[in-house]
Amino acid sequence: MVVVGGGFGGLYAARALAGRPVRVTLLDRRNHHLFQPLLYQVATAALNPSDIATPLRSVLRHAKNITVLLAEVERVDLPARRLVLDRGEIGYDALILAAGAGHSYFGHEDWEVLAPSLKSLEDALEIRRRVLLAYESAEREPDGAEQQALLTFVVVGGGPTGVELAGALAEISRQTIARDFRLIDPTRARIVLLEGGERVLASFPETLSRRAQDSLQRIGVEVRTRAIVTGVTADAVWLGGEQIRARTVLWAAGVAAAPLARTLGVTLDRSGRVPVEPDLSIPGHPDAFAIGDMSLYRTREGTVLPGLAPVAMQQGTHAADNALRRLDGRPTRAFHYRDRGTMATIGRASAVAVVGGVQLSGLPAWLAWLLVHIMFLIGFRNRFLVLFEWAWAYLSWQRGARLITGPWRGRG
Amino acid sequence: MVVVGGGFGGLYAARALAGRPVRVTLLDRRNHHLFQPLLYQVATAALNPSDIATPLRSVLRHAKNITVLLAEVERVDLPARRLVLDRGEIGYDALILAAGAGHSYFGHEDWEVLAPSLKSLEDALEIRRRVLLAYESAEREPDGAEQQALLTFVVVGGGPTGVELAGALAEISRQTIARDFRLIDPTRARIVLLEGGERVLASFPETLSRRAQDSLQRIGVEVRTRAIVTGVTADAVWLGGEQIRARTVLWAAGVAAAPLARTLGVTLDRSGRVPVEPDLSIPGHPDAFAIGDMSLYRTREGTVLPGLAPVAMQQGTHAADNALRRLDGRPTRAFHYRDRGTMATIGRASAVAVVGGVQLSGLPAWLAWLLVHIMFLIGFRNRFLVLFEWAWAYLSWQRGARLITGPWRGRG
Numbered sequence: 166m167v168v169v170g171g172g173f174g175g176l177y178a179a180r181a182l183a184g185r186p187v188r189v190t191l192l193d194r195r196n197h198h199l200f201q202p203l204l205y206q207v208a209t210a211a212l213n214p215s216d217i218a219t220p221l222r223s224v225l226r227h228a229k230n231i232t233v234l235l236a237e238v239e240r241v242d243l244p245a246r247r248l249v250l251d252r253g254e255i256g257y258d259a260l261i262l263a264a265g266a267g268h269s270y271f272g273h274e275d276w277e278v279l280a281p282s283l284k285s286l287e288d289a290l291e292i293r294r295r296v297l298l299a300y301e302s303a304e305r306e307p308d309g310a311e312q313q314a315l316l317t318f319v320v321v322g323g324g325p326t327g328v329e330l331a332g333a334l335a336e337i338s339r340q341t342i343a344r345d346f347r348l349i350d351p352t353r354a355r356i357v358l359l360e361g362g363e364r365v366l367a368s369f370p371e372t373l374s375r376r377a378q379d380s381l382q383r384i385g386v387e388v389r390t391r392a393i394v395t396g397v398t399a400d401a402v403w404l405g406g407e408q409i410r411a412r413t414v415l416w417a418a419g420v421a422a423a424p425l426a427r428t429l430g431v432t433l434d435r436s437g438r439v440p441v442e443p444d445l446s447i448p449g450h451p452d453a454f455a456i457g458d459m460s461l462y463r464t465r466e467g468t469v470l471p472g473l474a475p476v477a478m479q480q481g482t483h484a485a486d487n488a489l490r491r492l493d494g495r496p497t498r499a500f501h502y503r504d505r506g507t508m509a510t511i512g513r514a515s516a517v518a519v520v521g522g523v524q525l526s527g528l529p530a531w532l533a534w535l536l537v538h539i540m541f542l543i544g545f546r547n548r549f550l551v552l553f554e555w556a557w558a559y560l561s562w563q564r565g566a567r568l569i570t571g572p573w574r575g576r577g
Numbered sequence: 578m579v580v581v582g583g584g585f586g587g588l589y590a591a592r593a594l595a596g597r598p599v600r601v602t603l604l605d606r607r608n609h610h611l612f613q614p615l616l617y618q619v620a621t622a623a624l625n626p627s628d629i630a631t632p633l634r635s636v637l638r639h640a641k642n643i644t645v646l647l648a649e650v651e652r653v654d655l656p657a658r659r660l661v662l663d664r665g666e667i668g669y670d671a672l673i674l675a676a677g678a679g680h681s682y683f684g685h686e687d688w689e690v691l692a693p694s695l696k697s698l699e700d701a702l703e704i705r706r707r708v709l710l711a712y713e714s715a716e717r718e719p720d721g722a723e724q725q726a727l728l729t730f731v732v733v734g735g736g737p738t739g740v741e742l743a744g745a746l747a748e749i750s751r752q753t754i755a756r757d758f759r760l761i762d763p764t765r766a767r768i769v770l771l772e773g774g775e776r777v778l779a780s781f782p783e784t785l786s787r788r789a790q791d792s793l794q795r796i797g798v799e800v801r802t803r804a805i806v807t808g809v810t811a812d813a814v815w816l817g818g819e820q821i822r823a824r825t826v827l828w829a830a831g832v833a834a835a836p837l838a839r840t841l842g843v844t845l846d847r848s849g850r851v852p853v854e855p856d857l858s859i860p861g862h863p864d865a866f867a868i869g870d871m872s873l874y875r876t877r878e879g880t881v882l883p884g885l886a887p888v889a890m891q892q893g894t895h896a897a898d899n900a901l902r903r904l905d906g907r908p909t910r911a912f913h914y915r916d917r918g919t920m921a922t923i924g925r926a927s928a929v930a931v932v933g934g935v936q937l938s939g940l941p942a943w944l945a946w947l948l949v950h951i952m953f954l955i956g957f958r959n960r961f962l963v964l965f966e967w968a969w970a971y972l973s974w975q976r977g978a979r980l981i982t983g984p985w986r987g988r989g
Contacts, residue, residue, distance in 0.1 A: 196979070213626070213978075214978075215979075223757060235710075236717065305648065344638055345638050561958075568609050
């Protein structure tokens with residue numbers, strides 16, 4: 166059996182297959198599982214890459230029936246039951262595809278270099294670099310208008326990632342570095358959150374959207390709804406005729422499934438996702454399953470499951486079971502999502518959450534958020550380090566990973 | 578007053594100037610002070626970048642007379658008392674140059690891409706990437722000879738950095754990842770340490786050199802002395818007519834002062850260092866001081882001070898004092914180095930040290946090494962995290978930062 170992808174879907178599938186009577190190969194082009202829900206904290210200098218990433222090999226060390234290979238899957242040949250890799254090929258009897266998704270630039274892929282989005286550790290480090298460098302450049306900038314553009318940060322997209330990024334950017338400006346500069350006042354920085362729809366956190370109940378928006382505004386984020394981005398340049402974002410001068414633009418809008426989906430030869434939805442059968446298999450290919458963000462699962466009630474970690478985890482475990490059933494000649498079972506809640510954090514002691522049907526906001530929501538995220542982190546070491554970093558940040562108002570690294574050349 | 582460089586020399590100079598009646602600008606092209614002695618631990622996945630790096634701004638936050646600017650100094654105009662930056666210029670009444678040094682490829686600068694050396698966080702992450710990728714590629718390699726080349730790691734240079742790197746590479750192979758692969762046996766990896774001279778750790782007493790060599794061999798490092806590298810290619814190191822096939826070559830030999838020294842218009846030594854007066858000033862320029870690795874200080878006894886952190890720290894404090902004396906019209910004082918000892922670590926519970934004239938090796942030397950390195954780390958947070966990582970690594974035989982990050986492209 167082959168599992169493609171070591172995110173939440175692939176890793177939970179692999180864990181469910183550990184020790185079972187089947188030989189499994191897990192393919193990923195990274196050597197680590199990434200705890201995506203905390204990636205924005207790496208981008209905003211609160212956590213280190215390795216606090217939220219664990220080598221897949223070490224997570225699966227004791228699963229002797231599982232081989233982890235660092236490989237890029239270029240194409241899936243469903244009829245021939247084989248995968249074309251960056252080097253070589255691999256056949257399968259059963260397949261679980263969990264290659265994830267990225268953000269969509271809605272046909273403006275050229276905006277990506279100007280407004281990076283947040284999917285990998287490299288993205289997070291690049292965003293961290295841009296944000297911290299903007300303040301450094303502003304400190305050296307004599308021109309007032311240019312300085313203001315350097316101190317303007319625009320986040321596009323008011324979903325959980327956008328809200329969390331904007332909140333963290335406001336904290337950096339108002340707290341972390343408030344007293345670190347001599348020539349600029351970092352607390353003057355403008356943080357703008359642009360949402361195309363009616364409200365931020367559209368997947369949450371309306372009350373919580375409103376509370377989140379209030380909380381964001383209280384910590385200094387300008388929230389603009391019904392704001393459709395029509396252009397991005399190196400120093401501005403355009404909303405129709407209106408220009409917001411900004412040197413740093415971050416993208417947290419839209420969904421685009423992994424391009425691998427396009428090689429399957431099946432019909433995809435508008436976001437490039439694979440619509441799957443009730444048992445998570447790909448239509449017409451009962452031995453191949455697609456799960457997590459790259460798939461589209463419609464419940465019996467007709468609603469589409471959101472692209473959240475818990476969905477991917479539950480689908481991973483379920484697809485592993487169904488794949489084993491197929492190999493044994495037993496009938497597969499339909500997938501049912503157990504919704505245990507959703508949450509998004511805004512800042513210090515501030516979050517919104519729906520847990521077991523109950524709406525929470527403020528400190529209780531934040532504590533729930535904290536607990537859940539620590540629980541699902543892989544490994545004691547990461548849990549301990551993240552708890553320490555959070556405690557330290559909470560008490561010192563500082564951030565532990567304020568490093569600018571990246572493309573410098575030369576030595577001396 | 579201007580201080581160039583935020584390493585040990587520059588930072589200790591800035592700290593000595595904090596709160597004094599002088600306006601100071603500290604220039605560095607990085608935003609962080611880097612604790613170089615532990616950089617090899619980032620390169621070998623034991624520590625995180627931010628464990629050993631601290632933003633210069635936050636270290637100097639309370640020194641209101643000091644402005645930190647992220648800037649690259651391109652040229653020093655000593656007669657005109659000004660520095661040409663990547664953008665703009667800055668004048669000074671007194672100057673402290675502490676731009677550091679890199680490794681020397683002895684005229685073979687083209688080897689640098691093939692055999693990276695270790696000076697910055699980017700270098701460390703690139704080395705970590707190469708080392709971890711070598712094992713990943715070996716796991717996928719069908720050809721036996723190529724697989725062995727992927728599992729051969731050559732370290733050039735038997736000084737402290739080379740010894741520490743080789744020791745850590747042996748630990749990775751023999752312990753950390755010993756059970757993580759299915760198709761290769763990581764403990765079969767060859768670690769070769771090449772030293773051009775008679776013995777490793779040549780700056781240490783001969784007994785300790787021999788002990789270090791024995792310890793290295795015991796943990797699986799092939800140590801070769803009088804081994805002069807005559808060529809480096811993408812898959813081999815040449816020693817005259819002899820070829821060692823290796824996909825990973827790390828460079829820890831030679832010293833080359835920062836290229837900035839060449840813009841001073843003074844005579845430099847063979848390694849490009851600035852020979853300084855007894856008071857650390859640059860000959861003919863009593864208001865400009867050069868300290869740390871970019872300078873060459875000859876004691877009254879005629880010996881040259883080594884390029885070590887304690888030398889740079891003491892010179893930083895001393896140069897700050899002398900610079901203030903010059904501004905006040907008082908005579909400067911000659912520098913005297915207080916040698917409190919040197920040490921190098923080899924591996925788990927294994928090190929060599931000379932402390933207060935006493936030679937130590939094995940566990941006592943390792944404990945002394947541990948204590949000193951924790952003491953000199955900047956900030957409680959980093960001390961705590963490094964201690965935690967070390968304790969965790971010691972007890973679990975694991976390494977906390979086994980991530981391959983770097984140049985990937987595409988998404989999904």
